[in-house]
Amino acid sequence: MTMAKRDTYTPESLLAVAVGVFNERGYDGTSMEHLSKAAGISKSSIYHHVKGKEELLRLAISRALDELFAVLDEPGATGGPAVDRLQYVTRRTVEVLMAELPYVTLLLRVRGNTGTERWAMERRREFDHRVAELLKQAAADGDLRADVDARLATRLLFGMINSVVEWYRPDRGGAVTSEEVADAVVRTAFDGLRTAR
Amino acid sequence: MTMAKRDTYTPESLLAVAVGVFNERGYDGTSMEHLSKAAGISKSSIYHHVKGKEELLRLAISRALDELFAVLDEPGATGGPAVDRLQYVTRRTVEVLMAELPYVTLLLRVRGNTGTERWAMERRREFDHRVAELLKQAAADGDLRADVDARLATRLLFGMINSVVEWYRPDRGGAVTSEEVADAVVRTAFDGLRTAR
CATH class of the missing domain: 1.10.10.60 (Homeodomain-like)
Incomplete structure (x- = not known):
C-alpha cells in the first residue's frame, strides 16, 4: 500500500x-x-x-476545446480571403495541438460512452465543421483545387494535423519546434511536397 | 449461456x-x-x-503487412524516378488500407506488450523506413521541396494516409471509392490543396 x-x-x-x-x-x-x-x-x-472522473474529463476536454475555438476568433481567422484564413487556422491548430498535447490527445481519442464524451465529440465535429466551411469558401473562391472533394480535403487536412499527436514528444532531445511542424503542415497541405514545375 | x-x-x-x-x-x-x-x-x-489469441493477432497483422510490403515490389514501386515511385506507393498504400481496412486498422493500433505486438511494430517501422528512403531519394533528385525535412514529410504523408482508417466505412451508402480517396491523397500530398498560381 x-x-x-x-x-x-x-x-x-x-x-x-x-x-x-x-x-x-x-x-x-x-x-x-x-x-x-x-x-x-x-x-x-x-x-x-x-465530483469524479467525468468532471476531470470535462475540464481537460474543455481546456483543449477552448484553445481550439479561440483560434477561430483570432484576427487571422476572421479577416481576408478564405484561403488565407484556412491556412492561418491550420497553422494555429497545429500550434495549439503541440502546446496542449495531452489535452488535445485526449480530445481526439474520446469515443463516446458518457454524456461528457458525447459532448466532446459533438464540439469536435463543430470545430471540424467550422474549418470545413472555410475550406468550402476557399474552394468557391477558386483558391483551392476543384478536383479534390471539399469533405475529403477537410478529412485529409485534419488527418495530417491530428497525426502529430502520434509522434510528437516535446521532451525528446533534438525535437522539432512547433513552428517547424506548423510550417511543414501548411506547406505540405497547401502547396504539396513536390517541387513546383 | x-x-x-x-x-x-x-x-x-x-x-x-x-x-x-x-x-x-x-x-x-x-x-x-x-x-x-x-x-x-x-x-x-x-x-x-x-493456439490462442496471440496467433490470431499474428495472422491478422501478417495479412496487412504482406499486402503492404508486396506494394514495394510492384513494378511501379521499383522502376523510374523516385518521386514517381513514391507517388505510386502512396496511392497503392491507400488502396491496400481500404481493401484490408480491419487488418490495417489493427496493425496501426498495436502498441506492443507481447512479442507479436513488438514484431508488428518493428515491421511497420521497416515499411515506413522503406518509404522514407524513397522520399529522401526523391528530395535528393530535387523533385521534392527542400524546405520540409524528409523525416517530417514522411510522418505527415503517413499521417494523411493512415487517417483514412478513422473515417472510411465501406458499408456506408454513397461512400467514396478507394480510387477517389487514393487520388485525393496523392494530389493533396504531392501538389497541395491550393490552386496552382
Whole structure:
C-alpha cells in the first residue's frame, strides 16, 4: 500500500495527472483508484477537488476545446480571403495541438460512452465543421483545387494535423519546434511536397 | 449461456471475427471468452483452429503487412524516378488500407506488450523506413521541396494516409471509392490543396 502524500494539488496540477492517466489507460479503463495511485493522494482527497472522473474529463476536454475555438476568433481567422484564413487556422491548430498535447490527445481519442464524451465529440465535429466551411469558401473562391472533394480535403487536412499527436514528444532531445511542424503542415497541405514545375 | 453453434469456421472466417473484436475492444482487452462469444463457438473449438489469441493477432497483422510490403515490389514501386515511385506507393498504400481496412486498422493500433505486438511494430517501422528512403531519394533528385525535412514529410504523408482508417466505412451508402480517396491523397500530398498560381 502506498502512503498518501499531503494533498498540495491545485485544480490544474491534479488535472495534468488525470489527463496523463486517461491517455495511458484510456478513459474507460481508468478508475478513481488509478487516479488516486497516480496522484499519490486518497480518493477522498480527489473528491475534495472534483465530483469524479467525468468532471476531470470535462475540464481537460474543455481546456483543449477552448484553445481550439479561440483560434477561430483570432484576427487571422476572421479577416481576408478564405484561403488565407484556412491556412492561418491550420497553422494555429497545429500550434495549439503541440502546446496542449495531452489535452488535445485526449480530445481526439474520446469515443463516446458518457454524456461528457458525447459532448466532446459533438464540439469536435463543430470545430471540424467550422474549418470545413472555410475550406468550402476557399474552394468557391477558386483558391483551392476543384478536383479534390471539399469533405475529403477537410478529412485529409485534419488527418495530417491530428497525426502529430502520434509522434510528437516535446521532451525528446533534438525535437522539432512547433513552428517547424506548423510550417511543414501548411506547406505540405497547401502547396504539396513536390517541387513546383 | 449462449448455445455454441456448429463450428463451420475456416481459418479466414474465424480471423475476420477475431479482428473485429480486437479492433472494438483493443487486443489487450480481448479474452478468449470474448472471441468465443463473438464467434458463437466454444473456446475449445477456437483452440482447434489456433493456439490462442496471440496467433490470431499474428495472422491478422501478417495479412496487412504482406499486402503492404508486396506494394514495394510492384513494378511501379521499383522502376523510374523516385518521386514517381513514391507517388505510386502512396496511392497503392491507400488502396491496400481500404481493401484490408480491419487488418490495417489493427496493425496501426498495436502498441506492443507481447512479442507479436513488438514484431508488428518493428515491421511497420521497416515499411515506413522503406518509404522514407524513397522520399529522401526523391528530395535528393530535387523533385521534392527542400524546405520540409524528409523525416517530417514522411510522418505527415503517413499521417494523411493512415487517417483514412478513422473515417472510411465501406458499408456506408454513397461512400467514396478507394480510387477517389487514393487520388485525393496523392494530389493533396504531392501538389497541395491550393490552386496552382
